[in-house]
Amino acid sequence: MDYLEGLNPAQRSAVEQIEGPVMIIAGAGSGKTRVLTYRIAHLIEQDVKPYQILSLTFTNKAAREMRSRIESVVGAEAQKIWMGTFHSVFSKILRFEADKIKYPKEFTIYDTDDCKSLIRSIVKDLGLDDKLYRPALVMGRISFAKNKLISYRKYSSHPLCHGEDESNGFPEIHKIYQIYQEKCFRAGAMDFDDLLFNTNVLFQQFPEVLEKYQKRFKYIMVDEFQDTNISQYTITKALADAHNNIAVVGDDAQSIYAFRGANIDNILNFEKDYPKLNVYKLEQNYRSTSTIVQAANAVIATNTEQFEKNSFTDNKSGELIDIYATTTDSDEAKSVTDQIFDIRQQHQAQYKDFAILYRTNVQSRKMEESLRKMSIPYKIFGGMSFYQRKEIKNIIAYLRVVNNPNDEEALKRIINYPKRNIGDTTISKVILHAYNNSILLWDALLSAHTYLPARAATSIKKFTILIDHFRDIAKEKNAYETTNHIAKVSGMMQDLESDRSVEGIARQENMNEMLNGIQEFVENPNHIEDNSLGAFLQEISLLTDLDKDNDQEEDFVSLMTIHSSKGLEFKNVFLVGMEEEIFPSTLRTSSLKELEEERRLFYVAITRAEHRLVLSYALKRWKYGKEIECNPSRFLKEIPNRFLAHRSIIQTQEAPATQNNTNYRSLLESLPKNKVITAHKVSKNFTPSDTSLLAAGMRVEHPKFGFGTVQQVEGKEGNRKAIINFDKEGEKTLLLSFAKLQIHS
DNA sequence: GACGGGCCGGTTTTT
DNA sequence: CCGGCCCGTC
Numbered sequence: 001m002d003y004l005e006g007l008n009p010a011q012r013s014a015v016e017q018i019e020g021p022v023m024i025i026a027g028a029g030s031g032k033t034r035v036l037t038y039r040i041a042h043l044i045e046q047d048v049k050p051y052q053i054l055s056l057t058f059t060n061k062a063a064r065e066m067r068s069r070i071e072s073v074v075g076a077e078a079q080k081i082w083m084g085t086f087h088s089v090f091s092k093i094l095r096f097e098a099d100k101i102k103y104p105k106e107f108t109i110y111d112t113d114d115c116k117s118l119i120r121s122i123v124k125d126l127g128l129d130d131k132l133y134r135p136a137l138v139m140g141r142i143s144f145a146k147n148k149l150i151s152y153r154k155y156s157s158h159p160l161c162h163g164e165d166e167s168n169g170f171p172e173i174h175k176i177y178q179i180y181q182e183k184c185f186r187a188g189a190m191d192f193d194d195l196l197f198n199t200n201v202l203f204q205q206f207p208e209v210l211e212k213y214q215k216r217f218k219y220i221m222v223d224e225f226q227d228t229n230i231s232q233y234t235i236t237k238a239l240a241d242a243h244n245n246i247a248v249v250g251d252d253a254q255s256i257y258a259f260r261g262a263n264i265d266n267i268l269n270f271e272k273d274y275p276k277l278n279v280y281k282l283e284q285n286y287r288s289t290s291t292i293v294q295a296a297n298a299v300i301a302t303n304t305e306q307f308e309k310n311s312f313t314d315n316k317s318g319e320l321i322d323i324y325a326t327t328t329d330s331d332e333a334k335s336v337t338d339q340i341f342d343i344r345q346q347h348q349a350q351y352k353d354f355a356i357l358y359r360t361n362v363q364s365r366k367m368e369e370s371l372r373k374m375s376i377p378y379k380i381f382g383g384m385s386f387y388q389r390k391e392i393k394n395i396i397a398y399l400r401v402v403n404n405p406n407d408e409e410a411l412k413r414i415i416n417y418p419k420r421n422i423g424d425t426t427i428s429k430v431i432l433h434a435y436n437n438s439i440l441l442w443d444a445l446l447s448a449h450t451y452l453p454a455r456a457a458t459s460i461k462k463f464t465i466l467i468d469h470f471r472d473i474a475k476e477k478n479a480y481e482t483t484n485h486i487a488k489v490s491g492m493m494q495d496l497e498s499d500r501s502v503e504g505i506a507r508q509e510n511m512n513e514m515l516n517g518i519q520e521f522v523e524n525p526n527h528i529e530d531n532s533l534g535a536f537l538q539e540i541s542l543l544t545d546l547d548k549d550n551d552q553e554e555d556f557v558s559l560m561t562i563h564s565s566k567g568l569e570f571k572n573v574f575l576v577g578m579e580e581e582i583f584p585s586t587l588r589t590s591s592l593k594e595l596e597e598e599r600r601l602f603y604v605a606i607t608r609a610e611h612r613l614v615l616s617y618a619l620k621r622w623k624y625g626k627e628i629e630c631n632p633s634r635f636l637k638e639i640p641n642r643f644l645a646h647r648s649i650i651q652t653q654e655a656p657a658t659q660n661n662t663n664y665r666s667l668l669e670s671l672p673k674n675k676v677i678t679a680h681k682v683s684k685n686f687t688p689s690d691t692s693l694l695a696a697g698m699r700v701e702h703p704k705f706g707f708g709t710v711q712q713v714e715g716k717e718g719n720r721k722a723i724i725n726f727d728k729e730g731e732k733t734l735l736l737s738f739a740k741l742q743i744h745s
Numbered sequence: 746g747a748c749g750g751g752c753c754g755g756t757t758t759t760t
Numbered sequence: 761c762c763g764g765c766c767c768g769t770c
Contacts, residue, residue, distance in 0.1 A: 059760090087760050112759085131754090192760050259758060360757055362761095382759080416746095423746045542760070563758045585757055601758080624755080625761045 003038050003073055007031075014247075014280040015039045018046060018219070021240075021274035022247040023267075027311040028296065028607035029287025029569065032249055036223060037066050039247065040081065041073040043219055050080035054217040054239070058224040058567060060085055060547040079526070082217065086232050087192060088542045090199040093213070094190075095538060100206055101198055106403045106534045108189040109541040113388070114409035115139055115180075115191050121431075122179050128172055141165065142177050146193035147229040147261030149200055152178040186434075187408040187441065196231040203238050214242035224567070225250030225270075229261035237273065244274070253300050253309070256563060256601045258593075264305075283310050287569055287610050289318025295613075295643040296606040302638050303596045322614040323636060324647035325735060329363075329577075329621040333370035335650045336574045336616065340557060341374060343572060343612070351377055353571035355558045357605050359583040363576065364559050371557065381560040385545040391496060391507045392514055396537070398486050399479075402470045403534050405442035418491040420463055426456045466490070479533040480519040487511065562605045573609035578617040579630040602635045619649070646702070646739040648732035649721075689743040691736045694722055700741045705732060707744070 004012055011031055014024045015038045026032035036055070043053060057063040063083040071078035082089060091109065098105045110118070116135035123133045145152075145161050155161045156174040165173045184190065190198060203210040220240050222228065225248035228236070240246035248270060255264050271277055285293045293313045300306065326332040340354050356367050361383040371378045386392060394417060400410035408431065416422045433451055434444035445464050449457040466489075474482045487493045496508050521539070522531045546564055558570065577583060584598035606613060617632050694700075698710045708726035713736075715721050720736040734741070 085760070195760085257759075260760075362756085419747085421746070425746085544760070546759095561758065581756090587757065622761080 003041060007034070007038065008284060010280055010282050010284075011035050011038075014282065015042050017278050017280070018043055018048075019245060021244055021270075021277045023225075023270060023277055023279045024247065024249040024282060025279065025309060026249055026251055026282040027285060027309060028251065028254065028604070029285040029293075029313075030282035030311075031284075031286055032223075032282065033062075033066065033069075035282065036221065036249060037069045038073070039221070040066075040070050044070075044074045044077060048219060050074075050077045051082065052216060052218040053081045053083075053221070054089070054219070055081060055083040055221045056086055056089060056223065056236070057083065058085065058227065060088060060543065062223070062567060064547075085542065086228075086235070087195050088539075090235065091190075091195045091538055091542060094195060094198060094202065095534070097202055097206075097209055100209060101202055103185075103190070103198075104188045104404060106188070108187065108400055108404050108407040108410065109195070109538065110184065110189045110191045110409060111541060112139070112192075113393075114189070117409055117412070118180060118183060119176060122176050122183070125432075126172065126175065126179070128176075133170065133172065133176065137170070138173055138176055141170070141173050142180060143193050144261065145177065146197045147231050149197065149231055149234060152181050183408065183435070187406050188404045189407060189409070193231070196229075196235065199235050200231060200238075203235065210238060211242075214239055218243050218245055220246045222246070222248045223250075224254075226252050226255035226264060226267060227257040227260075227262040228266055229263055230266075231261070233263070233266045233269070246274070251309075252306060253600055254566065254604050254607075256566065256597060256604060258597050281309060283312060285311055285313040285315070285607075288313065288607060289315050289611060291317050291320060291643050292606060292609050292613055295321055295639045296603050298640050298643075299599065299606060299635065299638045300603045303599055304592070305596060319612055320645035321639065321643050322612075322645050322647060323578075324614075324616055324650055325632065326616060326618050326650045327620060328627075329366050329618045330370070331651055332576055332616050332618045333366040336367065336576060336614070337370040337374050337376060339574070339614065340376060340572075349571065351555045351557045354574070355560070355565065355568070355570035355572070355608065356574045356576060357560060357562050357565050357608065358575075358577050359562060359585060359601075360577075361561060363582075367559055367576070377554075377556040378559055379556045381546050381558065382544070382564045386510070386513070387540055387543070389507075389510055391492075391510055395483065395487060395492060395511065395514060396540070398470070398490060398492070399483060399533055399537055401467055402474050402482070402486070403537055405445075405467065405471075406440050408441055411441065414490075415463060418495045420459055422456065422459045422463065426452065426460070429456075430460070474533055478522050479531065479536050480515065480522045482533060483518050484515060487515070562601050565608050566604055569608055569610055571610045572612040572614070573605070574614045574616065575605050576616050577621075578615050578633040578636055579621070580633055581630065582621075583633050583635065599635065599638075602638075641740045644740060646734060647705075648734055689741060691720075691722070691739070691741055691743070694736065694741070694743065699744045700724060701744055702726065702734075702739065702741055708732075 004015065007015060011034065014022065014035050018039070024032070024035065026035070040053060040055060044050060055063070055066070057066065063085070067078050067081065067083055070081070094103070095105060095107070098107055116139060119135040119138045120130065123130050123138070141161070145155055150158055150161060152174065155177055162174045165171055184194065217239055220236060222236055236246065250267060252264055252267055255262060258264070290313050293311055293315070297311055326335055336356060340351070343349055344351065344354075358364065364380050364383060368378065368380060387396070394414060397410040397413040400407045401414060412427060415427060429452060430444050430448060431441065434441045437444070445460055448460040452460070470482070470486050473485050477485070493511070496504065496511060499507070518536060521527060521536050524531070527535065583602070584595055588594040588598050615636065617636070618630055620627050621630050694710060694713055696710050696712055699707065700710060701707050702724070705726040706728050708724040711723040711725050711731065713720065713722045722734050722736055722739070723731060724734060725731050
């Protein structure tokens with residue numbers, strides 16, 4: 001029981017209260033994962049069987065990590081705990097129960113691209129304007145409905161659905177939704193939202209199935225509860241109804257997924273649904289310096305909607321938070337890279353102690369270029385993931401068709417790759433024939449000779465024979481051998497090998513990596529009970545690249561969006577692109593609700609940092625091939641001055657394009673570098689002065705640069721700058737709207 | 746049916 | 761700056 005010793009009183013109560021409904025409000029860095037881990041270990045110590053525990057986490061990686069931590073307390077038993085994301089846990093249950101809801105066991109999971117492509121074709125078939133009915137928009141509406149458990153039947157009479165569509169000029173979405181759902185059903189496919197929606201359908205229509213799982217899962221835990229949507233909450237509540245042993249963990253301040261249907265109201269409803277609720281608040285932050293904790297608190301306090309929570313820490317104040325501007329986005333990237341290089345040297349840090357966070361994925365490009373130039377190892381999470389690459393999607397499409405021959409989206413992708421003389425018109429005719437005659441797509445292919453010209457029918461015949469052959473192979477051999485065979489016999493491998501360009505070779509390497517991945521899957525003892533092709537496909541379609549296990553030995557800087565960084569922590573965090581339009585995003589400044597979610601996102605970003613937080617923004621940035629002017633983010637003003645160290649505008653010089661990155665030392669020496677400024681000991685009574693009357697010759701103090709003499713003041717309004725010659729740091733240009741200066745003379 | 750060139754439009758976050 | 765789509769040519 002010694003694992004209980006290291007917990008504070010609130011944490012300990014949250015661990016020990018195993019019966020009945022529990023809500024744990026866990027501030028950032030408050031040891032939430034510890035509590036969850038020990039709670040499960042504690043359950044097992046109390047003789048709860050591991051398979052009676054269902055623990056829903058936010059990422060697969062979080063589940064894996066938690067499992068291995070539990071394992072170190074209770075041993076191999078930990079393997080039997082049901083642990084994973086909502087999507088992965090319930091897709092496994094659906095795979096098992098598929099026949100009940102008339103889906104094939106080997107149903108396909110459509111990814112976002114598949115869904116959009118399907119919507120595009122439906123919009124075309126209906127003769128609608130594809131400029132108006134854009135796939136992303138339609139998809140968003142369908143997703144919105146599914147997350148609220150609104151079926152296509154209910155959609156057309158729902159004021160928030162069809163009603164809203166009509167007033168926005170999209171009266172046909174309900175129709176698209178219906179056909180979309182029919183086509184998915186016939187293709188034996190579910191999209192991400194369907195995995196949850198259909199779980200609800202399963203539990204509602206088959207009480208005996210629900211009862212089976214209610215009996216099994218005596219103890220249920222939900223992490224990141226603030227990010228669950230109605231569909232997820234309904235599943236959880238249904239499962240918990242038999243025993244009422246449900247513990248949810250969340251932090252309303254970190255709710256950042258409303259766009260995905262997440263509903264803060266779930267926290268409020270939880271109190272209504274479970275009047276006997278025990279609430280525990282974990283308020284002590286063990287992660288960050290008090291400067292960072294207080295800055296984050298100040299930021300979140302700006303929001304009107306929030307729970308009472310008082311985040312505090314006993315950690316020391318640490319360094320001030322850096323803020324600075326750069327002239328361009330390239331300079332921003334360069335300065336961040338330089339600082340990472342320097343800090344690593346000075347503090348003997350490792351690259352994995354650093355993260356670069358941004359609001360949107362496109363911002364990673366400039367960072368990546370700069371890191372490459374300096375030969376700094378890095379990894380980009382999110383954005384274009386491994387499984388989204390064309391060559392990978394192609395081989396997966398083959399596997400999908402072999403696994404489920406009615407998978408329309410996969411079929412469209414590979415029926416003519418490599419070239420088999422089956423063009424778009426032919427494919428469209430087959431799909432239309434299947435739809436009009438209400439037959440399966442595969443049957444439409446088999447009977448192609450009855451309605452298609454001989455030439456096209458012959459090509460299709462050849463294709464179906466090929467796929468049948470692959471299915472025979474799949475019956476005899478394991479997933480790895482099958483894939484290997486398909487890659488060769490389909491002609492894919494040859495097609496890749498014929499391309500000797502750098503990209504072509506990279507594609508072959510990706511293909512090999514894919515094959516290795518399958519082999520690992522097949523051989524992994526965790527998959528012993530089901531290492532089939534179908535199980536593999538299911539697993540990878542729900543994997544994000546955040547889930548990848550990182551080799552402990554590897555040392556790299558992490559680049560990701562703030563959204564992806566949730567739940568993670570880094571010693572040094574660089575938050576880049578702190579500009580209006582970007583963060584907060586233009587699309588989210590019109591309503592208070594959305595702006596407050598952006599602010600929570602800022603809160604999440606700040607609280608990722610353990611020791612050092614650096615905020616930067618550019619004055620100019622490239623966008624769509626044009627250079628645009630940027631303004632500093634309004635959020636910067638929400639951090640109280642006493643936590644900030646403003647720095648001069650940083651201008652770097654780009655490295656010559658021809659420079660290769662093999663010898664970064666000489667490259668480094670050829671470039672002007674931003675020194676990392678050692679903290680100046682601020683005078684005890686330091687209070688920033690009004691700088692509107694600042695003039696040349698005045699003596700000033702800056703919290704980071706120390707004392708200096710004003711050389712010149714220029715510009716006007718928000719753009720006023722002062723050139724100051726600091727005694728120790730030399731000449732700096734400071735933007736007066738941000739610089740904290742105390743005038744001493 | 747395949748392929749290449751030109752034009753247009755997009756702008757968030759993710760399972 | 762990108763990728764997707766349309767249209768012309770082979």
